[in-house]
Amino acid sequence: MSSPSATRPARRSPFAKPRAEDGPRARFSELIPYLFEHKRVLWFVIALSIVGSAASLAQPLLVSQVIGVVEQGASLGGLVWALIALVVISGIISGYQHYLLQRTGEGVVLSSRRRLVGRMLSLPISEFDTRRTGDLVSRVGSDTTLLRAVLTQGLVEAVGGTITFIGALIAMLIIDPVLLGLTSLVIAVSIVTVVLLSTRIRVASQRAQAKVGDLAASVERAISAVRTVRASNATQREVATIDADATGAWSMGIQVARISALVVPVAGIAMQVSFLVVLGVGGFRVASGAITIASLVAFILFLFMMIMPLGQAFGAISATNQALGALGRIQEIINLPLEDSADAEIAASVRAPGIASPDAPAVEFDDVVFAYPTGAEKAEAATDLETAASDLLDQREDAADGVGDQRAREPGEPVLRGVSFTAARGQRTALVGPSGAGKSTILGLIERFYDPEAGAIRFGGVDIRTMPRTTLRAQIGYVxxxxPVLAGSLRDNLLLASPDATDEDCIRVLHAVNLTEVLDRNPQGLDAAVGEDGIMLSGGERQRLAIARALLAAPPILLLDESTSSLDGVNEQKMRLAIDAVAEDRTLIVIAHRLSTVVDSDSIVVLDHGRVVGTGTHSELVASVPLYRDLAKHQLLV
Incomplete structure (x- = not known):
């Protein structure tokens, strides 16, 4: 494994052009809808900014009058109290405005997270095949947080600051155009510098967020497979991998800090240079009688008032560009098509009857061809720990079967090649064959996680591409x-597909799948926690809980993928009895490596290399299909 230093990105100039691989960058117009969701509060904040700016602009004028009155030796009267009132009013407005902006910023973060999560969980399954989970989580957590900075670091305040800037500029022009000209020259140079740097901040910030996403993905991978990591003595290698990603995120953060460090001093330098110029030239003009001391003091105060909003504007530019970099990653997900976005077009192109026929098979595959997206295969190869564990399991299963699919599939090569079979209503259909034959893919196609490239899949004679996905999936229970078991309680897992089920219904299905002991061993009953990924349950208990969840929904079709693979002989027999009980009046499509669990099926479909090589009962297949006969022989069933 390479050292962390070897993975660090090469240093690039802050003024270098953006690279194509830096990812999508959002436009400011894409940020506006997030802000306009809170437009009433923002308009109120802007109104407060205007009032605050007016109070601030009045202060130098009062100071000038105070100095003039003192020079004349007259009474100050209410001038001092008026000046104090203006200072207090400005402070109160500033504090309340800060609170409103912070609250609105949190609202922007909340709305962006809601929109992103709602979109993310509705994406096609193929998108999850090609993206890393940790990176998606990072977009919800880290990237959305940066949107807050748009409001809290000066964008709205810059509106009031603009009024203050313009008002101060006009006042300074009236007091002394010469001093204003010299001051404007210094400020113009600072503005040009910030504009040149602002786009680089956006690019660097976006790349930094991408690195944070990589880090989150690496951590999520290692934690989710921590037992595999420990058992493989791979802890230090995983630590080194995560350290490399952390170093990459650190390097990009340093690059953002380096560019920001060029922006931050600009306002300070502009103020200092402007102040020195005004003090020097202004002192000379006071000495020459061109202006009075009171006018010079007022000019200096207006100068500070003009520089302060300029600093706010610089901060707003920096914060906005960082937010736009993060927004680009958010919009990348939001702009992806939803799972059902093309369903209407697909349904219109499919020639199929629109009404299900009671005489048609429950499920029918008609010359189906399917290949996984190339990116999905690459993503699966990248998750080496999970792939290695899966391969090890497949090898053990193949060894038990006496048959193995050792031929590597090329990227984009079809998984299913002209598959045709039928599953009759109310009967049990079993799918058997070596690992990699395409059995699980068939169930994924029935659920419409993917659509076939050719051929058709029908429910009751109706092409499933003409059915709404929600309607289709409401008829299917899928194990x-x-x-998978979700973190939470037993009840949370059971109610996932049946939110209106009662406690009595939950307890009934738990008894049906022989999970009574799980209820009995914990006094919390249905509220007992199952842990992250169901770690508080055994492998067999997780599998039975998943089956109970499907049974609770009482669908007319049940898809069981290796539903008894984690059960011992006793519990397997009990599970078979439970499945037999619920199989009445239901259509079951079952995948199993253990032929003993499916020998009594009404129909068995044998697959090999994505093709159907035989269909029939156990005895018929033993006599007619060599592959099935070999499988049965190695499992002592013939």
């Missing part, structure tokens, strides 16, 4: 091979 995946790895039996």
């Amino acid at each position: 995946e091979q790895d039996a």
Whole structure:
């Protein structure tokens, strides 16, 4: 493994042109909708900024009058109290405005997270195949947080600052145009410098956020597979990998800091140079009688008032460009098409009857061809820990079967090649074959996680591409091979597909799948926590809980992918009895490596290298299909 230093990005000049691989960059117009969701508060804040600016601009004028009155030896009267009142009013307005901006900033973060999560969880499954989970989590957590800076670091305040700037500029022009000309020259140079640097901040910030996403993805991968990492003595290698990603994020953060460090001093330098110029030239003009001391003091105060909003504007430019870099990553996800975005077009192109026929098979595959997206295969190869664990499991299963699919599939090569079979209503259909034959892919196509490239899949004679996905999936109970369990309680997992089910219903299905002991061993009952990924349960218990979740929804079709692979002989028999009980009046499509669990199926479909090589009952296939006969022989079933 390479050292962390070897992974550090090469240093580039802050003024270098953006690279194509820096990723999508958002435009300011894409940020406006997030701000306009809170437009009432923002208009009120802008109004406060205007009032605050007016109070600030009045202060130098009062100071000038105070100096003039003192020079004349007259009574100050209410001038001092008026000046104090203006200072207090400015402070109160500034504090309340700061609170409103902070609250609105949190609102922007909340709305962006809601929009991003809602979009993310509705993306096609293929997008999750090609993206790293940790990076997606980083976009929800880290990237959305940067949007707050747009409001809290001066963008709205810059509106009031602009009024103050213009007002101070006009006042300074009236007091002494010569001093204003010299001051404006210094300020113009600072503005040009900030504009040149601002786009570099956006690019660097976006690349920094991408590195943070890589870091989050690496941490998520290592933590989710921590037992595999420990068992493989790979802890230090994973630590080194994460350290390399952390170093990359640190390097990009340093680059952002380096560019920002060029912006921050600009306002300070502009103020100092302007002050020195005004003090020197202004002193000379006072000595020559061109202006009075009171006018010079007022000019200096207006100068400070003009420089301060300029600093706010510089801060706003920096914060906005960082936010736009993060917004680019957010918009990349939001602009992706949803899972069902093309369904209407697909349905219109499919020639199929629109009404299900009771005489048609429950499920029918008609010459189906399918290949996973190339990017998905690359993404699977990148997650080496999970792939290695899966490969090890497949090898063990293949060894038990006596048959193995050792041929590597090329990227983009079809997984299914003209697959045709039917699953009759109310009957049990089993899919068997070596690992990699395409069995799990068939269930994924039935759920419409993907659509076939050719051929058709029909429910009751209706092409499933003409059915709304929600309607389709409401008819299907799906138990995946790895039996995922969500962090939370037993009840949370059971109610995932059946939110209106009662506690009695939950307890009934737990008894049906022989999970009574899980209820009995914890006094919290259905509220018992299952832990992250169901770690508080055994492998067999996780699998039975997933089956119970599917059974609770009572769908007419059940898809079971290796549903008994983690069960011992006793619990496997109990599970078979439970499945037999719920299989009445339901269509079951079952995948199993253990042929003993499917030998009594009404129909068995044998697959090899993505093709159907035989269909029939157990006895028929033993007599007619050599591959099935070999599988049965190695499992002592013939």
